[in-house]
Amino acid sequence: MGRRSSGPRVTGAGMTAVAVVTGAGQGIGRAIARRLPGEGFAVALVDLDAAGLAETAKEIGDDGAQTLPVRSDLTEVRNIERTMSQVVKAWGRIDALVNNAGREVTKPFLETTEADWDAMLTINLRTVFFATQHAARAMIAGGAGGQIVNIASIAGRSGRADQAAYGAAKAGVISVTRSAALALASHGITVNAVCPGVVDTAMTRRIHDIRSRMAGISPQESLRRMVARIPLGRIASPDDVARAVAFFCSPQAQYITGQALNVCGGIEMD
Template sequence: MGKLDGKVAMVTGGGQGIGRAIVELLALNDAIVVIADYQLENSQEAAKEIGGRVSAKKVDVRSSEQVQSVIEGIVHDHGRLDIIVNNAGISTMDTVVNSKEEDWDQTFNVNAKGVYLCCKYGAKQMIDQGGYGKIINISSQAGKNGYKYLGSYSASKHAVLGLTKVLALELADYQINVNAVCPGIVETDMKRNERKRGGELRGVSALDVEAEDHSQVPLGRTATPEDVAQAVLFLASSGSDYITGESVNVTGGMTMN
């Protein structure tokens, strides 16, 4: 797979969960990594703990101005931008008929618009510096399947996959690879909150939901954030130079399409 040899990477939502695991692995493989996160203090602490050439900048991925500013700051500090990992995301849970319009808008603004803005301005930078780059969008197996109570989340993650395919075509002439990773059930704080909320909606305990989660995975366990990070590392490396427009499942066999 090879090292990343000082490539400059931006990871949105990189201060915790899957994002932090991605930052750690990219840094371990010689990348310069900037955590671009709304929670700056948390991200700065993560950067300090990870060490190496890891830093943090505050950004609200819903804001065009802030996304442009953070990318300009990265280029100012490091001279270029080679890898973008669009990881920032949120979820809300309810039936579609009982869902709140503001929850739908918020989920799409972060999960879909945020990816669009980072891709738009990040790809412009990659083109301006002569082409070649890696864009990795974190979608979900919910971007390929429907799941009860995850209407806005699932729809937003489907949107990410559509955008990934279009960008892969548009950026191919510049040798910029655009791919997605689709995690399954990953042990993060967000998943634990979903289990609690999902249990409330179904009238069962969070522990019941957790047991059901494990029973659905053919490989017999749920994913760690590090499992997802390994797939991202491959797509960020030169080993994936002939792969674009793909969505890589990291689901333990739950999703096979």
Template sequence: MTRTVFITGAANGIGLASARAFAGAGYNLVLSDIDLDRCKAAAETIDAPKTCHQVDVRDKASIEAAFAAGAEVFGPITHCHANAGVSNMKPALALTEADWDFNFDVNAKGVFFTNQVAVAHFLAHGTKGAIVNTASLASKVGAPLLAHYSASKFAVLGWTQALAREHARDGIRVNAVCPGFVRTPMQEREVAWEAELRGMTPEEVLADYVSQTPLGRIETPEDVADVVVFLASDGARFMTGQGVNVTGGVYMT
């Protein structure tokens, strides 16, 4: 059976690493990002059958359109990595309603919409598909200065578990990865914010991250992507509703 994966937030970071890992495993790629030009540029670095689409995960219609366009090229989509996410960093009492809404709209509602579209597509085509959502270490442990982000990622994990239970009998699996301190463009911004808020240098913040990580280094997007592909594969055929820690040992429960 032809395997095709739909990925959100595919222009950089974990999404791009995931696209490359899926390509290496023989999947067709339906790549999406809010920045279409960056998505296309990223896609040019991947040797695999692929299409690129502009998607704002806050807009369900744009996700549906990208799914339909990808299926027109490759046939039914069989896998989904709902990865798009955002963050900003402030003390909890300094957060605004706009901060809260932005994080929840992209991180939680975006996963909600993307998963709804994916499951509806799988059911319509009789596909026993697999979904992997990008949650976070902050979906397991509340993160200081990221309370709103952490809350949105807890929502992703709760949604993942509930959706997995509802559609297990349809043969649809839904899991999540929970990365730790991953070197991505998002982390670069967070390190600068955290350094300012904590009165540290960026180098000291990164050293603090490493000191919290038993495996002794900053995580790479590829560390996460390999687990995403595993969870999508038949090797994880009896796993659903899981939030799999990929943290280098920062969190072990």
């Protein structure tokens, strides 16, 4: 369950702070969207899945927080611009952006197609770049700085034989995070990344279904082998990731930028 807000975060202009969360219709995005009202944010929920958006909005609304559901296909840059403009029109500002929308392709390296490659870079990297760009413009216009958090992956830290395209895109997210942190620092905008490991989501279950078929084992055995590699001995919950995102969006992280934080139970330690 999300935390009940202790009250909206009030900006210097006397207005509630506004966060935009992409991919908010399920999984990690939903957990982030539910966590941020507890940090004082009104939350714009962005996803292509209308039913998922409605469910997330209902869950957050039940906790008494403000939400703005926005159905949008972020693979089109013009839709990203429209989405950010819609949020500014509704609430007058953007203070935080969480780039969470994404997909994965799990295939052997030699079977990964041009379409797979293009899809991974479009949804996982291009959307992050242009959402960051358009949200940053709104933050600069507002004159109060802001926070941008990009959801990368430990797959972007080290290679995966069956996730070459996905891993390349997520490595790109880490690079864009660092470049944007340098470019936007003078405007008081921090940019950081969170790199989840194995998280209990529908996407992870699909990955283990695919890997189990490739290896000729059960999905349960595939998951057991993965958990055996995690020093903390369990997979993450979406809330584990959401807590890290909330930290980067909080005043406690105001002097942290350009960082990529692993939230993986110790699988990756670089």
